[in-house]
Amino acid sequence: MSSKVREIVESHGSNPSNLIPILQDVQTNDGYLSENALAEIAGLMDVSESTIYGVATFYTQFKFVKPGEHEIRICQGTACHVRGAESLLDFFKTNLGIQPGETTKDGRFSLERVACLGCCALAPVMVIDGEVYGHLTTAKAEKILTEYKEGKR
Amino acid sequence: MSDFESLRQKARSKYEELRTGQKPVIYLGAASCGKAAGIASIGGKIKEILGELGIESKLVEVGCVGMCCYEPMIYIQKDGKAPICYGNLTTKVVPELIKDFLVDGDPRTDLALGAFDGPQTEGVPRLFDHPMLKPQVRVVLRNCGVIDPTDIDHYLANDGYVALQKVLAMTPEEVIEEVKSAGMRGRGGAGFSTGMKWEFCAKASGSPKYMICNADEGDPGAFMNRSLLEGDPHAVLEGLVIAAYAIGASKGYVYARAEYPLAIKHLNIALGQMREINLIGENILGSDFSLEVIVKEGAGAFVCGEETALMASIMGERGMPRPRPPFPATHGLWGKPTTINNVETLGTVATIIREGKDWFSHFGTEKSKGTKTFSLVGKVQRTGLIEVTLGTTLQEIIYEIGGGILDGKKAKAIQTGGPSGGCIPASQFDLNVDYESLTQAGTIMGSGGLIVMDEETCIVDIAHYFLTFTKEESCGKCTPCRIGTHRMLDILHKIKTGKAEMKDLEKLHEIAWTVKNGSLCGLGQTVPNPIYTTMKYFEDEYHEHVEDRKCRALVCKDLIRYHIDAERCIGCGICAGKCPVDAISGEKKQTHVIEESLCIKCGICFHSCPPKARAVEKIDAEVGQDG
Known part of the structure; x- marks a missing residue:
């Protein structure tokens, strides 16, 4: 049993209204919500595992697969869409050989679609490890990805 | 004087001192969009230069003044005069600007967007006279980009x-x-x-x-x-x-x-x-x-x-x-x-x-009072966060504030109200933006997203885009929304890929009606709005997709192909090198060719072809295919 999960649950208290902040903190700590962590939260909060799983899977923020070393999030907002976000996503899918929600076999990159980052004036936009890149084209994205691959970023 | 009054007094003098002090102040536009545009590296460069020049200056992070297209942005305040705003900065220009202004006293009017209210500097226009800001009325946004949002004293000093x-x-x-x-x-x-x-x-x-x-x-x-x-x-x-x-x-x-x-x-x-x-x-x-x-x-x-x-x-x-x-x-x-x-x-x-x-109520129309903020984005020259009185026309918003369509293209439509809203065609840009007029046009005010679309935006693709979004976001509780969004998306997919028949359009209309009238919450009830408005105003584009298998905006992948113009190709080989599926072949300095059967239409060749050649083009899939 991980002491960290216990610590997080205790810091919030086991009132059911604290479930989402607890899941958020566990994900911040572990990078995702593992089966073990979910079971542990259920035990500590005295709620069934299925209830916890039901809540967690409802929200897109929560991940159930270990993310890659670099997390690539492609914005799919309307402004990004009309400025070419779809070809951008296609480029990453082809280049990395994974679908959104997956991690490359070597564990280096994971790919995600995100509804809207609110940086619409810079569309199309993507975020890699919290760093925002705007005004992208597939050519620009390719250059950035290569730099990550070569460990220059 | 009450404790609170004395707090306010203190806040006022502190703010006054910042605004009129003799020591230079540099304000950094550090909202999310400023950060995304690279204000952190600009700020780092400024600190470095100030150190080198031995200048003591205060750095203050502020929010977004709304001119997102000019990010990264800073304002420099010198000798107690109104801060002057500079946009689209690079780490190359910034050292020059700082040295010229703070050491040599040259405010670099060539780089300045304008000065805020207060004592003006000769040769610098007023910021609020800038074409993007002049038609605006800032009530809600009055402090945005002006004060330090993390300092309550700034808010208190401004009637907070x-x-x-x-x-x-x-x-x-x-x-x-x-x-x-x-x-x-x-x-x-x-x-x-x-x-x-x-x-x-x-x-x-x-x-x-x-x-x-x-x-x-x-x-x-x-x-x-x-x-x-x-x-x-x-x-x-x-x-x-x-x-x-x-x-x-x-x-x-x-x-x-x-x-x-x-x-x-x-x-x-x-x-x-x-x-x-x-x-x-x-x-x-x-x-x-x-x-x-x-x-x-x-x-x-x-x-x-x-x-x-x-x-x-x-x-x-x-x-x-x-x-x-x-x-x-x-x-x-x-x-x-x-x-x-x-x-x-x-x-x-x-x-x-x-x-x-x-x-408050002297702003706006009879039934829609006050001002409203909008995010003006998409294919428009000046993108950003704006605030106008209700009743302003779309024309004024797009052409005066937004400066017109990007790259001199023709406007097609504007989308308001997000996934619950609809598209208004360019022919109706004289429409007043207020609750009633927008509802009458078949869309809604929504929270304030305005997405401008030009002739390179495919209207069927936009409807498909919104349905993809709402299908994902439908919570699944009620049947009309849960199943309806899937079925509508299926039909839109058929249209987009050139596999639909005219009777599918009727079916789409029918399902949209059921979802609108049968759904439990506002999400489901408004899901069909993007479909209704696009079908109403752009019927011919739907028909073209169905009957002619043609996408005039050259967006729907299954209806287009990429082609290299033999006369323009310079044989540089960049596209061939970048193609992820090795579909492009050709000798160096010779015309390259795309092998259609291998092409996945990712568009990388299109974007990487050097601007001087522009040999890769998107064309109608049927053109030149049969002979």
């Missing part, structure tokens, strides 16, 4: 919490009456009277009561609430405390999107500062009104913008809506009376109280 003080000397009924007669309508979408909403909750029996600020700005393409929370969080929180007083709430929540970390950070800083000087907590400013406020982070669910779903989420459940009535005003959080207002609604409240209902 004057309205709250005034309210605490009024009865809740008087506060409600003031907001009601100002004609304030909710800025979250539906446009319901804010005063009446408060009245229902104030009159409801049950205790405690809850006040919620809905900061779950989920519409893709909209960022007004983010900018306001990042740039002036106290304005929203002052409105929240006033609303809580009016309805008699003892606990307040701000339900904010987790995708907005900076807004959440600024909200929490602001709440800490308010607690310290008793603007929240027990017996606020010596009155017998007490209120605690906390920030709840959403976890990514569009449907949580719906009131009952939002409340389920605060209570730690799946964010699914429930039928109304009973309304939240009587049965809200944990079954208690609750009011939910949008960020901008609350951001407007303090101004109404401070300046009076008559001042």
Whole structure:
């Protein structure tokens, strides 16, 4: 049993209204919500595992697969869409050989679609490890990805 | 003098000193968009240069003034004169600018966008005379990009919490009456009277009561609430405390999107500062009104913008809506009376109280009073966050503020109201932007996203895009929305890929009707809006996709192909090198060819072809195929 999960649950208290902040903190700590962590939260909060799983899977923020070393999030907002976000996503899918929600076999990159980052004036936009890149084209994205691959970023 | 008055006095002199002091001040536009545009490296460069030059200067991070297309932006204030704003900066230009202005006294008018209000510098135009800002009226955004959002003194020095003080000397009924007669309508979408909403909750029996600020700005393409929370969080929180007083709430929540970390950070800083000087907590400013406020982070669910779903989420459940009535005003959080207002609604409240209902209601039209913020994005020259009086035409917004369509292209439509809204064709750009006119045109005001589309935007693709979004976000509770969104998307997919027949269009209309009339909540009931409006205004484009298998905007992949123009190709080989599926062949310095059967239409060749050649082109899939 991980002491960290216990610590997080205790810091919030086991009132059911604290479930989402607890899941958020566990994900911040572990990078995702593992089966073990979910079971542990259920035990500590005295709620069934299925209830916890039901809540967690409802929200897109929560991940159930270990993310890659670099997390690539492609914005799919309307402004990004009309400025070419779809070809951008296609480029990453082809280049990395994974679908959104997956991690490359070597564990280096994971790919995600995100509804809207609110940086619409810079569309199309993507975020890699919290760093925002705007005004992208597939050519620009390719250059950035290569730099990550070569460990220059 | 009361303790609070002396705090305000101190704040005023501190702010005055910053604004008129002799020591230079450099303001950094550090909202999310500024950060995304690279303000951190600009700031780093500035610090480096100041150190090298031995100049002592204060650096202040401010929010977004709304001119997002000019990010990264800084303002420099020298000799107590009004700060001068510089945009589109690079780490190359910045050292030059700092040295020229701060050492040699040259304000570099060639780089300046304009100066803020205050003592002016010769040769520099006023910032608020800039074509992007001149047609705007800044009521909600008055402090955004001007003050340091993490310093409550800046807000206090700019009439902050004057309205709250005034309210605490009024009865809740008087506060409600003031907001009601100002004609304030909710800025979250539906446009319901804010005063009446408060009245229902104030009159409801049950205790405690809850006040919620809905900061779950989920519409893709909209960022007004983010900018306001990042740039002036106290304005929203002052409105929240006033609303809580009016309805008699003892606990307040701000339900904010987790995708907005900076807004959440600024909200929490602001709440800490308010607690310290008793603007929240027990017996606020010596009155017998007490209120605690906390920030709840959403976890990514569009449907949580719906009131009952939002409340389920605060209570730690799946964010699914429930039928109304009973309304939240009587049965809200944990079954208690609750009011939910949008960020901008609350951001407007303090101004109404401070300046009076008559001042507020002289802006706008007969039924839509005041101003409204919009995020103006898409294929428009000047993108950004704007605020105009209700009743302004789309024409003025797109061509005067936005400076027209990008790259001299032709406008096709504008999309308002996010996934619940619709597309208005360019032929109707003389439409007034107010609640009634937009509803009449088949769309909604929504929270304020305005996405401009040009002739290179495919209207079927846009409908497909919104349906993809709402299909993902449908919570699944009611059948019309859960199944309907899937079936409508299936048909749109058929149209987009050239596999549809005319009877599919009829079927699409039929399902849209069922979803609109049979769904449980606002999400499902408005899902068909993008389909209705695009089919109504762009019927010919739908027909072209179905009958001619043609996408005139050259967007729908299955209906186009990429082709290399033999005469323009310079044989540089860049496209062949970048093609992820090795579909391009050709010798160096010889014309290259795309092997159609291998091509996945990713468009990398199109974007990487050197501008001097522009040999890769997108063409209609049928063109040149049969001979």
